Amino acid sequence: MNTTGFPYRIFPLGDSAITIDFGNCIDEAINENVIQQFNKIRQDPFPGFIEALPSYSALTLFYDPVLLRKTIPAGTTAYEWVKSKAAEILQDLTATESPAARFFKIPVCYDTNWAKDLSALAMAKNLDIEEVVHIHTTTIYKVFMLGFLPGFPYMGEVDKRIEMPRKTQPHSILSGSVGIAGRQTGIYPMDSPGGWQIIGRTPLKLFDSSKEESSLLKTGDRVEFYSISKEDFDTIKEAEDKNRES
Template sequence: MATPTPPLRLYPLGDAAVVLELGQAIAPGTHQLLQALARLLDQHPPLGLREYVPAFTTLTVFYDPWVLSQASPELPYAQMASALQKLLPAAQAAAAHYAPGPLVEIPVCYGGGFGPDLALVAGHAQLAAEEVIARHAQPEYLVYMVGFAPGFPYLGGLDARLTTPRRAQPRALVPAGAVGIAGAQTGVYSLPTPGGWQLIGRTPRRLFDPGRAQPSLLQAGDRLRFVPISEAEFQRLSHEH
């Protein structure tokens, strides 16, 4: 059965970008359609395309107004908006045959010094800490987008019972690899940065390494599963990554 297409809205962002918005709901079907549109932009880049930035429900397309103004008397924004609308039917057809990305396992040492907010999350959910860990590690998550910091994955699929508000006072520095919860989302800090997510564990895997051919371990469309490990395993794996 075909997934209903979310309502399409196009609007300008400054004088050199157009935002394509597909409703307001974060959903796998919307994600698949945005990914299909992104692939079509790679395969058939419209005149004047500079780059694009996919998010949960939007695709922001940056273009060169000068190039487009030389090609047609029509306003550059109107030209790019029209090009995106023309790609939509092909994207809808491609999204119907969407193939999920690879499954990436992320080992996590939960609690203790690696997850200082685990007890808080457990108390908020009225669950034992062990149940929080089990519920967090059980789902297969979808990487909806990568942002905030290079390589930081925004994941869909968190058990609703684990929904926990952000910290009232963000930490000045969160270590790379920290696994946290903020509201109905969970994610992994890819670099040492300030942050207000509730930290429940940490992974020894490096999510972002500028020395790799593909610096970001995770890409939008990938699937992710957290695997609980011991502190001894964390120390061993940290020397391997």
């Protein structure tokens, strides 16, 4: 328990990482705390620190145990040292400058041509396709974490009326496809097998390795979707592809 009021537990992830777990849940306040701690630790890394990885409700710290052991008292394991260092960092209540949350409006074509699972989802939820689209486009989502694929945003929370578990078998999914899994929504940055229910496709490039900021979205960003026609999709996609070539 730390004084910020977020109880936590620390687990080892092998011999070169620990995970600070604030509870197995999707919760905005907890995720905000994870992002705060992520920023704090990156501003003031400890010896042997490699990187930090924020997820929904946990923060994982990767470190080099051999390098770290050269700087700590003999007889202490790197694991024990990082564990107590983490506790110390969590005790420190000095507010960190977190980058302001950015807001993105993302165009999505909900045409069934791209939205392979939209009709089935609407049917299962006893809604019209238009209602599903309306519900999906009138919620502001938070990017809780990136993972699975480079630049893949895990966003939430999806309205209960359109939540749907992921498929039991993975399918091949096109880049830009927008999907739903439980109360999460996400966008596939590249063609990939995947199990999310596909309800639309954005012409925007979520990930571009040739750019310095390769991922369009970051953890903590807010996203709102808006519906576009097939024609708009083609026009924007063409512009995006051209932009990449130049």
